[in-house]
Each structure stands twice: as C-alpha cells, then as structure tokens.
Amino acid sequence: MAEKVHKVSVITGAGSGIGRACALALVADGWSVVLVGRRKDTLEETAELARAGAGxxxxxxxxxxxxxxxxxxxxVTRLxxxxxxxxxxxxxxxxxAADTMPYTPTEDVDVDDWRRVLDSxxxxxxxxxxxxxxxxxxxxPRGGRIINNGAPSAHVPRPDSIAFTAAKHAVAGITRSLSLDGRRYDISCGQIDIGNVTPVGREQPAVRQADGSLRVEPTMDVSHVVNMVVTMANLPVGVNIQSVTVMPTAMPYVGRG
Known part of the structure; x- marks a missing residue:
C-alpha cells in the first residue's frame, strides 16, 4: 500500500554533485525523495547523509x-x-543525470561516445x-512538475563538445514540448541552465574557450543551484519558471564565442 505523502520527488544522478545536494535540500524541506542512479553505494551514501540531517x-x-x-x-518503467x-x-x-566526454574535435568523436552522451x-x-x-x-491531485538540468551549452556551445551540446539542445526542446503538452494536465516543465559549480575535493579544471585555449573560469557554490531547484520545486500548480540560468557573473557565456 502506498504511503500517505504528498510531496514526492524523483532525482536522477542523485549519488553525487548537484543531484546529491538537491536531494539533501529537498529532504530537509520535508520532501520524500527517490534517489536514482546506477551505483548503489553512492546512492546509499546520499540516503545516509539525508537521514543524518533529518536526525x-x-x-x-x-x-x-x-x-x-x-x-x-x-x-525506467520499473523505477x-x-x-x-x-x-x-x-x-x-x-x-x-548526465555522462560527459573529454573535449574532442568533431571529426574524432567516436560514435559510441556520441551515443553514450546522447543516451544519458x-x-x-x-x-x-x-x-x-x-x-x-x-x-x-492531478499534475506535477518536471525540472530539467540544461546547461549554457543548450544555447551557446563550447568548441570540441558536439555530443554534449547536441544533447543539451535536445533537453531544451524536450522542456518546451513538455511545457506545451502538459498544460492540459496541470504539468509544468522548466529548465535550469547551470554554470560552473565549484568542485568538491579537487581543483577547478581548465575549460575550452572560444579561441581553442584552455583556462580556469570563475565558479560558484552549489548552494545557489540548490536554492533555485528548491524554489522551482515548491512553486504552486499553475506557476512555472520556464527557464533560468544560474552562473557566476564573470563566467564567459554571453558572447563567449
């Protein structure tokens, strides 16, 4: 028999990074959160952190x-x-959730890497x-909300990143289609495009610039992303943040190439 709860969320890629941080915040906010990923150990680590916080x-x-x-x-059906x-x-x-690949010139992209990134x-x-x-x-009650993790690359690509760019452009199209199709069922869909988040436990890697060079860019704490996701999740039915970009002010994006 289903538990009597109202606020239920499903988060993919919840074993680390942004997914874990958002899951912990939603649990702290009173949500029941289903943590989804391919690795049992990292998902259980997230669940344990959530239990410790609730305690x-x-x-x-x-x-x-x-x-x-x-x-x-x-x-996914079984899930x-x-x-x-x-x-x-x-x-x-x-x-x-998302798989990525190293910067690779378009002519050298392996079809298996292409499929892996697009599929994920x-x-x-x-x-x-x-x-x-x-x-x-x-x-x-009918309806719900879908939040898609986009990226600045859903709008403006970096060099040598054709698979990731194509995948994130697809996400933008999915977001718009779901927003349109969901109206009659009280289903909202919005997209959060996330800029550089400060890595945990390692240095910020250099990233590809429009001129082909590599350099370290400004970053932001993941809490800014978390706050926006929690805000989007808690909006009432009939209200939607269709698209939002959260990024360090000095990160190259507008006019980056």
Missing part, C-alpha cells in the same frame, strides 16, 4: 535509493512502478519524463 531536526522528509539505468526503457507502489504519486521529477542526457530525460508524465496526468 538533527533539519526536516521531516525521507530519502529512498533506487538503482536504475535511465537509458533503459524497461528500467516509476516502484515509486507509484511506494508513494502513490510523483510531484517533481528532476532530470539531472537526451534519452534519459525523455524516458523519465514520459514515465513521470503518465503518472502525473492520472494521479489525484
């Missing part, structure tokens, strides 16, 4: 790790069946959104 009185939510490959349609059986609904899906970002976003959309249109 200190930070929130009343819970974190549930579920191992799933979001590029596998059957695995959302489990969400439905456990909670009875899903209020927010945060499509965050574009196909994974589609499959999870489709499954969430099906639940949201039929559940009571």
């Amino acid at each position: 200190q009185g930070r929130g009343r939510g819970q974190a549930v790790p579920v191992v799933a490959d979001i590029t596998d349609a059957d695995a 959302f069946v489990e969400v439905g059986e456990r909670f009875g609904r899903v209020d927010v899906l945060f499509n965050n 970002i574009a196909t994974g976003t589609f499959l999870c959104s489709r499954a969430a959309y099906r639940m949201m249109k039929d559940q009571l």
Whole structure:
C-alpha cells in the first residue's frame, strides 16, 4: 500500500554533485525523495547523509535509493512502478543525470561516445519524463512538475563538445514540448541552465574557450543551484519558471564565442 505523502520527488544522478545536494535540500524541506542512479553505494551514501540531517531536526522528509539505468526503457518503467507502489504519486521529477566526454574535435568523436552522451542526457530525460508524465496526468491531485538540468551549452556551445551540446539542445526542446503538452494536465516543465559549480575535493579544471585555449573560469557554490531547484520545486500548480540560468557573473557565456 502506498504511503500517505504528498510531496514526492524523483532525482536522477542523485549519488553525487548537484543531484546529491538537491536531494539533501529537498529532504530537509520535508520532501520524500527517490534517489536514482546506477551505483548503489553512492546512492546509499546520499540516503545516509539525508537521514543524518533529518536526525538533527533539519526536516521531516525521507530519502529512498533506487538503482536504475535511465537509458533503459524497461528500467525506467520499473523505477516509476516502484515509486507509484511506494508513494502513490510523483510531484517533481528532476532530470539531472548526465555522462560527459573529454573535449574532442568533431571529426574524432567516436560514435559510441556520441551515443553514450546522447543516451544519458537526451534519452534519459525523455524516458523519465514520459514515465513521470503518465503518472502525473492520472494521479489525484492531478499534475506535477518536471525540472530539467540544461546547461549554457543548450544555447551557446563550447568548441570540441558536439555530443554534449547536441544533447543539451535536445533537453531544451524536450522542456518546451513538455511545457506545451502538459498544460492540459496541470504539468509544468522548466529548465535550469547551470554554470560552473565549484568542485568538491579537487581543483577547478581548465575549460575550452572560444579561441581553442584552455583556462580556469570563475565558479560558484552549489548552494545557489540548490536554492533555485528548491524554489522551482515548491512553486504552486499553475506557476512555472520556464527557464533560468544560474552562473557566476564573470563566467564567459554571453558572447563567449
């Protein structure tokens, strides 16, 4: 029997980085969060951090790790069946998971790398959104919210990053399509394009510039991203942040090439 909860979110790529940080914040805010990823150990680390935070009185939510490959349609179906059986609904899906690859000239991009990046970002976003959309249109109260992790590269590419750029452009198209198609079912969809986040436990790597050079760019703390995702998640039905870019002010983006 499904638990009697209202605020239920699913976060992909929840085992580390932005996904983990957003999951911890939503749990602290009282959400039940389904942590999705391919590695059981990192998902359980996130769940343990969430439990430790809740034990200190930070929130009343819970974190549930579920191992799933979001590029596998059957695995995504099983994931959302489990969400439905456990909670009875899903209020927010945060499509965050992504595989990347090193900067590579277009003519040298291996087709397997192309498929891996496109599958993890574009196909994974589609499959999870489709499954969430099906639940949201039929559940009571009806509706929900899908938040897609885009990137500045969804609008302005870096050199030698054709697979990542194509995948993030696809995410932008998915966001707009879901926004349009979801209106009649009270389903909102918005996109957060995230600039350089300060790495944890390592130096900020040099990144490719428009002239082909590499240099270290300004970064920001992940808390600024987390605050925006939590704000988007908590918007009432009928209100949407369609698109927002959160980035360091001095990061090259506008006119970067």
